[in-house]
Amino acid sequence: MSAPIFRIFFLWACWFFQTDTTFVVAQTPQRTLTGIQTLEFLSADGITRLNVDVYPPHLSDPDSIAPPTIPLVVFLHGGGFFAGSRNQPVNQEFCESLSQFGICVASMDYRLLQRGRGFHCDISIEEKRTAIAAASSDLKSAIQALQQYHR
Secondary structure, X not given: OOHHHHHHHHHHHHOOOOOOOOEEEOOOOOOOOOOOEEEEEEOOOOOOEEEEEEEXXXXXXXXXXXXXXXXEEEEEOOOOOOOOOOOOHHHHHXXXXXXXXXXXXXXXXXXXXXXXXXXXXXXXXXXXXXHHHHHHHHHXXXXXXXXXXXX
């Protein structure tokens, strides 16, 4: 299964979980590509502030599609829970290409609990589970924040 498809399935698997989330617009967007909005949200740990970039869909006729019918894909970057970012050019290009097809894309960062340690065979299963659970919880927080923002 390709990484983007796995991320979409991961999104659907986490969709029904509920978390308390605080959501604010970032004071200074990290980049200024046309139409892309960088938003800040509070991670599931209640301390760490993370960002999500929202790529609006490119529509040939914006009036032809009512806003509730525009699909949203939440993209999570790869990196083994110790590296990677939504700001990597390959991730930005992927999200931009999806938006060209009329899909709204939210590309988020999540806590990298294995930063500096890796995710290799010498890392305990419990540490790996904790890193995966943190990323999953951050995904749920981001989805909650996006839902609040777009109401």
